[in-house]
Amino acid sequence: MTNKIKHIAVLTSGGDSPGMNAAIRAVSRACAFHEIKCTGVYRGYQGLIEGDFKELGPRTVKNLINRGGTFLKSARSKAFMTREGRNQAFEHLKNNSIDALVVIGGDGTFKGAEVFGNEFQFPIVGVPGTIDNDIRGTDHTIGYDTALNTVVEAIDKIRDTANSHNRLFLVEVMGRNAGDIALNAGIGAGAEEILIPEENLGKERLLESLKRSRKSGKTSSIIVVAEGDQIGKNIFELADYIDTNLDSYEVKVTVLGHIQRGGSPSCYDRVLASRLGIGAVDALINQHKAVMVGIAHKKIVNVPFEQALAGSNDIDTDLLRVADITSI
Amino acid sequence: MTNKIKHIAVLTSGGDSPGMNAAIRAVSRACAFHEIKCTGVYRGYQGLIEGDFKELGPRTVKNLINRGGTFLKSARSKAFMTREGRNQAFEHLKNNSIDALVVIGGDGTFKGAEVFGNEFQFPIVGVPGTIDNDIRGTDHTIGYDTALNTVVEAIDKIRDTANSHNRLFLVEVMGRNAGDIALNAGIGAGAEEILIPEENLGKERLLESLKRSRKSGKTSSIIVVAEGDQIGKNIFELADYIDTNLDSYEVKVTVLGHIQRGGSPSCYDRVLASRLGIGAVDALINQHKAVMVGIAHKKIVNVPFEQALAGSNDIDTDLLRVADITSI
Amino acid sequence: MTNKIKHIAVLTSGGDSPGMNAAIRAVSRACAFHEIKCTGVYRGYQGLIEGDFKELGPRTVKNLINRGGTFLKSARSKAFMTREGRNQAFEHLKNNSIDALVVIGGDGTFKGAEVFGNEFQFPIVGVPGTIDNDIRGTDHTIGYDTALNTVVEAIDKIRDTANSHNRLFLVEVMGRNAGDIALNAGIGAGAEEILIPEENLGKERLLESLKRSRKSGKTSSIIVVAEGDQIGKNIFELADYIDTNLDSYEVKVTVLGHIQRGGSPSCYDRVLASRLGIGAVDALINQHKAVMVGIAHKKIVNVPFEQALAGSNDIDTDLLRVADITSI
Amino acid sequence: MTNKIKHIAVLTSGGDSPGMNAAIRAVSRACAFHEIKCTGVYRGYQGLIEGDFKELGPRTVKNLINRGGTFLKSARSKAFMTREGRNQAFEHLKNNSIDALVVIGGDGTFKGAEVFGNEFQFPIVGVPGTIDNDIRGTDHTIGYDTALNTVVEAIDKIRDTANSHNRLFLVEVMGRNAGDIALNAGIGAGAEEILIPEENLGKERLLESLKRSRKSGKTSSIIVVAEGDQIGKNIFELADYIDTNLDSYEVKVTVLGHIQRGGSPSCYDRVLASRLGIGAVDALINQHKAVMVGIAHKKIVNVPFEQALAGSNDIDTDLLRVADITSI
Known part of the structure; x- marks a missing residue:
């Protein structure tokens, strides 16, 4: 019954x-x-x-x-x-x-x-x-889909300014344990580099990569950083590191914060x-x-x-390759 | 080789x-x-x-x-x-x-x-x-995903006006052969009825449904109509039919047109x-x-x-049920 | 007291x-x-x-x-x-x-x-x-200010399509008696021509102007038309007239309608x-x-x-000149 | 000549x-x-x-x-x-x-x-x-007008979250010397309090005001703070002060940053x-x-x-009164 x-x-x-x-x-x-x-x-x-x-x-x-x-x-x-x-x-x-x-x-x-x-x-x-x-x-x-659009629209606005001034912007997005937002919104926003918890690129390789892309003719750059990323102590420390070691850009930080949770x-x-x-x-x-x-x-x-409850979905490795190729 | x-x-x-x-x-x-x-x-x-x-x-x-x-x-x-x-x-x-x-x-x-x-x-x-x-x-x-968001944002604006005036709006969206945009955007916009090429509800049943929902306390309504829908000769003729046969609403038509193809x-x-x-x-x-x-x-x-090239994907019948239930 | x-x-x-x-x-x-x-x-x-x-x-x-x-x-x-x-x-x-x-x-x-x-x-x-x-x-x-932004955003989307196809779009905006929306949104949207109730350009001069701008290298065009404009019987008749008399463009009509009344x-x-x-x-x-x-x-x-209640504000003639100059 | x-x-x-x-x-x-x-x-x-x-x-x-x-x-x-x-x-x-x-x-x-x-x-x-x-x-x-809309749209999103959680948000907006953005966007976003360089409310009065509004039935609040505001050392220090002295809310900080400079x-x-x-x-x-x-x-x-170059326009004192009355 x-x-x-x-x-x-x-x-x-x-x-x-x-x-x-x-x-x-x-x-x-x-x-x-x-x-x-x-x-x-x-x-x-x-x-x-x-x-x-x-x-x-x-x-x-x-x-x-x-x-x-x-x-x-x-x-x-x-x-x-x-x-x-x-x-x-x-x-x-x-x-x-x-x-x-x-x-x-x-x-x-x-x-x-x-x-x-x-x-x-x-x-x-x-x-x-x-x-x-x-x-x-x-x-x-x-x-999730709405948050991706919110992040991408915010970075589009930051890009206006980055392009106008030949600047490098570090943009922190949500994701303590999962890099899904950073990876997808980073690809969607045309980010130069995407730093996620699941992968630790290391500061030196990040720097090398930025130098290469500067040489290749890029005049401004957006780096998307997930909250939970381990590359530096935090995004401000990372910005200082880049600023100190890379002459060619003025480095700025933006933390998108709670606007990512809201919206229609x-x-x-x-x-x-x-x-x-x-x-x-x-x-x-x-x-x-x-x-x-x-x-x-x-x-x-x-x-x-x-x-x-068995944990996050694994990161889509295919997307890591997409990020690499489209930021060439 | x-x-x-x-x-x-x-x-x-x-x-x-x-x-x-x-x-x-x-x-x-x-x-x-x-x-x-x-x-x-x-x-x-x-x-x-x-x-x-x-x-x-x-x-x-x-x-x-x-x-x-x-x-x-x-x-x-x-x-x-x-x-x-x-x-x-x-x-x-x-x-x-x-x-x-x-x-x-x-x-x-x-x-x-x-x-x-x-x-x-x-x-x-x-x-x-x-x-x-x-x-x-x-x-x-x-x-496709962008077009859905464009349609939904446009209908959100129309809804402001529909609510303010107790009106019934017929909104035509793109889709000559496929009702995907109408069906998904209709659900997303909280449409009362969704008319698609794949299904012909018939004018009488549409009218009955509108009368029922009016009785149930709805004071305004949005009907999303795919271009290729067969229910009337065209959306204006359908609007006239409803206007003639349904006392309680003022009926208005909006054709979204080419704004659906553009946008970031x-x-x-x-x-x-x-x-x-x-x-x-x-x-x-x-x-x-x-x-x-x-x-x-x-x-x-x-x-x-x-x-x-073997034709459109079939309409997702599960979504037809979702449209029925959420517009109750 | x-x-x-x-x-x-x-x-x-x-x-x-x-x-x-x-x-x-x-x-x-x-x-x-x-x-x-x-x-x-x-x-x-x-x-x-x-x-x-x-x-x-x-x-x-x-x-x-x-x-x-x-x-x-x-x-x-x-x-x-x-x-x-x-x-x-x-x-x-x-x-x-x-x-x-x-x-x-x-x-x-x-x-x-x-x-x-x-x-x-x-x-x-x-x-x-x-x-x-x-x-x-x-x-x-x-x-009013919100409506202008709504119109301009809609025309931005239409422009994406107009540019992609070398098309001429006629876009009808609200304003039965007053051309304020058409004039300001037309300037804001970068319209080629703006037709308002306060001024009747005449069909022939419109045609001449379109031919000139085609010659000057423009490959697509937006014409903003106020509802109350007197140039043709209605926007569809005007579109036919242009289509018949101007070879170089494919002519399309969009009526923005009630989306202009809504929105945050x-x-x-x-x-x-x-x-x-x-x-x-x-x-x-x-x-x-x-x-x-x-x-x-x-x-x-x-x-x-x-x-x-003594009638609309007069049209700002300074803006008519701005429209002329910026659409050169 | x-x-x-x-x-x-x-x-x-x-x-x-x-x-x-x-x-x-x-x-x-x-x-x-x-x-x-x-x-x-x-x-x-x-x-x-x-x-x-x-x-x-x-x-x-x-x-x-x-x-x-x-x-x-x-x-x-x-x-x-x-x-x-x-x-x-x-x-x-x-x-x-x-x-x-x-x-x-x-x-x-x-x-x-x-x-x-x-x-x-x-x-x-x-x-x-x-x-x-x-x-x-x-x-x-x-x-300026675009920046106001960007700020107001961002705060609308933050409000979604503030309302859902009975939170108090401090939102920093641009304006080192001038409170125009803070004052207008604060009124437009329905902020509870607006802190500008031209006026120093003082921490204690701010606290009193927040307590009053909590009593009056408000369950969430947005405080808009101009960069150049003098009320605390910075927005984070101010947030700590409120958090320590006001039981009823969870206090969060958002710095809108460079998104305010960009956008269509x-x-x-x-x-x-x-x-x-x-x-x-x-x-x-x-x-x-x-x-x-x-x-x-x-x-x-x-x-x-x-x-x-003789300095900013003076703040519109009429708007200070509007801010006071609409946040009652």
Whole structure:
């Protein structure tokens, strides 16, 4: 005998990403489509603990598909790391007759979901929403494509100035553990060099490469640096090193920072969020538990949490070659 | 004994699409990387016939990756449809010691390439550059992702007005034979209904659906209509029909037109164009002829022209369901 | 003895324009600043007649400054053209103890305000919100600057395609009576010719000019046409005329339409809307009636309605010369 | 007897700003219109010293109006600060029969022009191109309006994240001596507080204000800080101070940096640049020397260099009040 799902709650947790609102909207409308009640939980797991709930009908979520951020807000919850906190959360779910939960976020969100789902045998499905694209089992996470466009547009503006002044710009982009943003946005922005955590070029080889390209006739340069890159202590120290050792350029640093998390989602992210939100409700209806819905080869897939949490996808070595060739 | 490629020409043909410049740049730099001479041909096959050539070094193509359109220009050539025209084109290639050709464009471009390649046993590789995404054998064509973002941003603006006035807007988007743009941009823009060539809903059912959604509390609506849709004689006739038969809305028409072909390419299209441009040179080095380079499951593939020309990809039925559910 | 204002209502009427939300927000916050109660009226004068009101506190209007359209919605009201309708409107104001009214809109809105204010001796201040910039007594109307940017960005995209194909594009922009949008956006977009209601170049001279510029080496062209231009029956007829009489180009038409009314307001429009919203409340506090607040030489001014309604500002002849010179 | 101008040179100097290309284009086309020869000088005064010249015909400058940066490039020249350097510059002008010079830039550019013009009795007209809007005698400088839009769009993205997480963001914008960007973009972005060089609020009052607004129900906040603001040692120190003394928010810092200098110019900046470029040629034709062309009350004016260099425009105190009221 199966337990028919009658009431689903949805929350967003961890760093926000463009498209989270579109995913919430899709969950809410998929619930309406299947005649399932839908409840929004504010401020992630913290709101679950505090019972900060709001009913989501299909009209509640109108005009949200194009908005950055998450109207349900997000928060990090220390209390949810305690058994007591999770007990409170479960009580609120039970008291509201909520049968299942959709959590939208990144690896931290899914870890919390895994623990909670196991403890209370509670059905939870995860939706990957993070700009970092660092979840295994899905080709893309919601917000990643938008973040790439934001970075590329920002570097296009910096290039105007770099070209006008024969300057070398170091541009830091997000990605503590994964170089996906740096590598793709670096290729897209026509960067001279791309420094990622997965590869340590070494300062000397970077310098050699810059000298070569200066000789080849380049008059300005953009170097894209992922936050987690190991080449120097930090981007400012690296800039000093280049400035000291390379005569021909004036070296400048830009840290793109939080503009990368915001903005109206791209069409791709809106469609992806819509598909994954619907996929999450489908998964719950089909009695899945403890899975993330992802996209692989353009199809929706259900990936067990432990698999999704097994680390970032490997860097695409083909793209490293593309970066090398196009920056010749 | 293989014939080593020493000199590659590249041209763009057919309707332009954002990312064509990035593809030309990648061809040019891949040639430089492999120490192959590279020549740009202006105005597509017409320039081939007229010998309108320009040498492309790696610096010639700088600051092009972010530009819409094609700096080599494009044109339709009637002369290339004649044997005489093609003879002249071949003479120019021979006289300039050009060993192989990369053509960037859509199905018309590839058909021309197929004929010419067969006639003169000339190695040609195609790169899919069209906003229509109607080429079989590649997940995406260059420019399609950018066009989706352009459409979605335009509809976001129209939505501001639709919401402010309780209006119903019919928005025509490109796609004579393929509903890919309409379907994806329609989902991304939160359209109420999406009318595509592959499916004929019928006027009556459209009307019923609009009445239902009005009852459900919607106060404004966007209907996305692909050019090639068959539901009415044209979008204006359809607007009249709705206006006559539906009291509650004021009906307006917008035809997005050629803004969909332009604009700075998205990061995705820039990276795709870079990969396919390099892939085209790789294919020629590896003695491929009469193939298109495409992307499938994130990997570069070589697809024989006849296969690429076998018609559009089928519409993703999963997306039809997504459109239905999210517009509830 | 002065009557201290204790309760202000605000509404938006006529065509919406980007920045109307910013103006409503400013009215609401200026009221809070002066400890005046603020009420929003939905759907313009129609909502006034129906008593469709909502209290606006300073937090009610948060996150609105960057949104296109008007969250109070706009509508045209036939009932408000009748004495009976206006009586009902007045009853609602009286019953809600509303002392004064701020109306945001264009000339139609101000005409209604003038009649109503006279009839009931009710203090009304107008805020010019229209993309058309056709109100006398203010250098700019709210939304105009944003519309110019929208048009220029759209034409930039069309230019990509025009350049790639050696085409001539006719682009229709808004402006039934005033050529301000066409003239400024035409200069900004680098248009070859700009056709405005205020000046009728004549078809033959247009043709001569196009032939001259073709000879001078131009390979593609954009002609910007204001809606209200009188040169042909309409833009399609004009395109046919050029196509028939000019060999060298392929002629295409784009009608930009309602995308010009939407979009997130520019910084200029947000600041202008904030200033005028505050200025409207200041004017009411200072016992003004039947005036529009405008901006002239960067200062806020109060302009009697009859003066504001005396027709469009004259076209800046200096700009006609700029258009001529820059399109050489 | 007047000396008819037959040959004008144009250069860009100092920090680049969006619209400089549009200004160069206008100078070049105004020259063509008046049948004056036009020469572009690369890399500002340094290129003048080195004779790095290029003839600019009306077609040379096509497709430049929408491009950020300056295709003539800019540079700071130490050599031009020496009499010897300036002698060389004058020799190049004389040898090329150049009669007059248009310099596009900010106060440093005009200072150089003043000295050079006096020394050699050489006619020079300045065009104000800088994002800082810190030139007296012109309502706006070229690039300022675009920079405001860039800042406001960036802060809109940051707001998405701030709202999603109940955070307080400190955003540093350009403006070492002038708070114009901070004040206008701060109002436009709906900032809670705006810190400018012209006013020192003091840390304690800032803190009090933040506490008040938290109490009033605000859940997130943006503080815009001009580079030259004196409230703390720097923005990071200020962030620490707030973090230590204010419990309720998580405090984050973003430095927008060089993205503010780039980007496609707004319509306003394109039209302004076109008018000022034409105005500069007009001024030279009319025998003006040592003046800047500016815009005041929508009209072109000629302002003697010494007047333009008399410091920034004063801050608009009306805008300080607008900032106070709209952030209530």
